[in-house]
Amino acid sequence: MFLEKLLSGIMEQRWRGGRSDRSLTRGRSPRQPFQFRRLMGRYDAANTTLDNIKHWSRADGLSAAAANSPDVRKTLRNRSRYEVANNSYARGITLTLANDVVGTGPRLQMLTADPNANRFVEQEFFYWAESVGLAEKLRTMRLARVADGESFGLLTSNEKIEARVQLDVRLVEADQVASPTLALDRQRYIDGIQFDPDGNPVSYDVLREHPGDVAFLRDDEHDTIPASAVLHYFRCDRPGQIRGIPDITPALPLFAQLRRFTLAVLAAAETAADFAGILYTDAPANGEADAAEPFEPIELEKRMLLTMPGGWKMAQMRSEQPSTTYAEFKKEILNEIARCLNMPFNVAAGNSSGYNYASGRLDHQTYFKSIRVEQSQLGRVVLDRILHAWLREAILIEGYLPNSLRALDSTFEHQWFWDGHEHVDPAKEANAQKIRLANHTTTLANEFARQGRDWEAELKQRAKELALMRELGLPADSDAHSSTDTEVTDDEDVQQAA
Structure with a gap:
C-alpha cells in the first residue's frame, strides 16, 4: 500500500508539471491513481492435488537440526x-x-x-x-x-x-x-x-x-x-x-524389500517342492469319478507303479518360482541401493x-x-x-x-x-603413462600419486637398485636403451594418454 501511494503521488506530480507519461496513463483519467497487477507464476510441483496429496503428506519445513533430532x-x-x-x-x-x-x-x-x-x-x-x-x-x-x-x-x-x-x-x-x-x-x-x-x-x-x-x-x-x-x-x-x-538412509526401505522378495520367492519354491504330486479330475462335481477324500495325503514308495481311482489323474506340482523377473528385480533394486x-x-x-x-x-x-x-x-x-x-x-x-x-x-x-586403483590392463596403462611423460603432460609426482606412492622415495629406492645392479655387473639399463622398444600405436592407448 505504501509503495502504491508513493508511485501514485509521483505520477500525479508529473501530470501537474506537464510531464505525465502517456504510455502509463492511457485509458485512464490523468488524476486516476496508478494501479499494479501482480504477476502470478505457478509450478506444477507446488500444486496439491488428489493424486499427489498422499505422496507429499510427510513433507515438512523443519530445519536441519530439527529434522535430525x-x-x-x-x-x-x-x-x-x-x-x-x-x-x-x-x-x-x-x-x-x-x-x-x-x-x-x-x-x-x-x-x-x-x-x-x-x-x-x-x-x-x-x-x-x-x-x-x-x-x-x-x-x-x-x-x-x-x-x-x-x-x-x-x-x-x-x-x-x-x-x-x-x-x-x-x-x-x-x-x-x-x-x-x-x-x-x-x-x-x-x-x-x-x-x-x-x-x-x-x-x-x-x-x-x-x-x-x-x-x-x-x-x-x-x-x-x-x-x-x-x-x-x-x-x-x-x-x-x-x-x-x-x-x-534412502536405501533402508529398498534393503527391506530385497530381503522380503527373496524370502517370498524361496518360500514359494519350497512350498511347491513339498508336494510330490496332486490328484485331479476332469469330471464335474458329483460326476462319475470314484469318491476320494480331499486333501488326503498318500504315502508313495520309490520306483513303484500306482493305480489311481477311477476318473482321477496324478500330476506333479509345477514350481513357478523363481520367476524370470527375479534376477532382473534384484539387479534393479541393487542398482538403486548403490546409487545413494x-x-x-x-x-x-x-x-x-x-x-x-x-x-x-x-x-x-x-x-x-x-x-x-x-x-x-x-x-x-x-x-x-x-x-x-x-x-x-x-x-x-x-x-x-x-x-x-x-x-x-x-x-x-x-x-x-x-x-591407487589398479588398471584392468597394466600394459595399456603403462604405454599411456609413457606417452604422457614424453609429451610433458604429466609429471613423475602425479604418476606416482595415482598409485598412492611418494615419488621421491620411489626414485631414491630405484637409484639404490640401479647402483647395486651395476656393482654386481648386471645390465641395469638394458631395457631403457634397448633397440627393441616399440612405439605405441594403439588408438585406445593414445586416448588414455590424452
Whole structure:
C-alpha cells in the first residue's frame, strides 16, 4: 500500500508539471491513481492435488537440526545397523566402500624446506600410525558413517603405545555424544555440543557409558571434552546441520524389500517342492469319478507303479518360482541401493558379468571421483588434526624432532597419499603413462600419486637398485636403451594418454 501511494503521488506530480507519461496513463483519467497487477507464476510441483496429496503428506519445513533430532537419528541408526548386520549385500557394500576409501591407510609426505626433517617425520609418524592401528580405526570410522551417520574420535594419551609419541585415537559411537539428562539448557547448546557465537563447536558432552550397554544405569555421568580433542566425522547435507544421518538412509526401505522378495520367492519354491504330486479330475462335481477324500495325503514308495481311482489323474506340482523377473528385480533394486553411495552396480553386486571393458571403466569414473572427494574430507577433518596433535606432542619431547620443526606456531606443509586403483590392463596403462611423460603432460609426482606412492622415495629406492645392479655387473639399463622398444600405436592407448 505504501509503495502504491508513493508511485501514485509521483505520477500525479508529473501530470501537474506537464510531464505525465502517456504510455502509463492511457485509458485512464490523468488524476486516476496508478494501479499494479501482480504477476502470478505457478509450478506444477507446488500444486496439491488428489493424486499427489498422499505422496507429499510427510513433507515438512523443519530445519536441519530439527529434522535430525535425537529420536530420529536413533531410529535410523538402529535400523541401518540391523540391516548391515543381517543383509549380505548391505554388509558387502559397506565393507567395499570402507576398503576403497581408506585402503591400507594414508601415507604422509612432508613438504617443508628441510628434506632430512621431512623424512624423519614421515618415518616416525608411520611407525606411530602402525602402533595405534590408525588404518583400522579410519576404516571403522568410515563404516560407522555408513550405518550410524557419523563417528567420533577422542584424542587421548595411551602409555601402552610402543612409540615415542603416546598420542592415541579412541573411537566412540554416536550414541554416547548426547545431552545428559541433568544438563541445563544453555544458549547455543544442541544435542550435546556447545557452540560459540560464530557457530564453531566449543565442547562435546560424552557419556561415560554407552546407552545400549547392559550395565548402563544413569545417563547423567558424562565428560565435557574440548572441541580441540574431538574428531567429528560426518557428511553435512544441509546448511546448519550439526549431526549426521546414515549414508544408506534412502536405501533402508529398498534393503527391506530385497530381503522380503527373496524370502517370498524361496518360500514359494519350497512350498511347491513339498508336494510330490496332486490328484485331479476332469469330471464335474458329483460326476462319475470314484469318491476320494480331499486333501488326503498318500504315502508313495520309490520306483513303484500306482493305480489311481477311477476318473482321477496324478500330476506333479509345477514350481513357478523363481520367476524370470527375479534376477532382473534384484539387479534393479541393487542398482538403486548403490546409487545413494555413488557406487556402480558391478561393485555393489560383486558381479561384472554383464559389463564389457568400456562400460566398466566408464561406470567407475564417478565412483573413483566420489572416493577422492571422501579422501579429501577425511584428510582435512581427521588426518590433519591428528598430525597437528602428533607434532605438538612430539615438540614437547626434548631432542626428538629436528630443530627446523620445533616451533609450535609453524604451519607444516604436507600431503596425504592413498592407495591407487589398479588398471584392468597394466600394459595399456603403462604405454599411456609413457606417452604422457614424453609429451610433458604429466609429471613423475602425479604418476606416482595415482598409485598412492611418494615419488621421491620411489626414485631414491630405484637409484639404490640401479647402483647395486651395476656393482654386481648386471645390465641395469638394458631395457631403457634397448633397440627393441616399440612405439605405441594403439588408438585406445593414445586416448588414455590424452
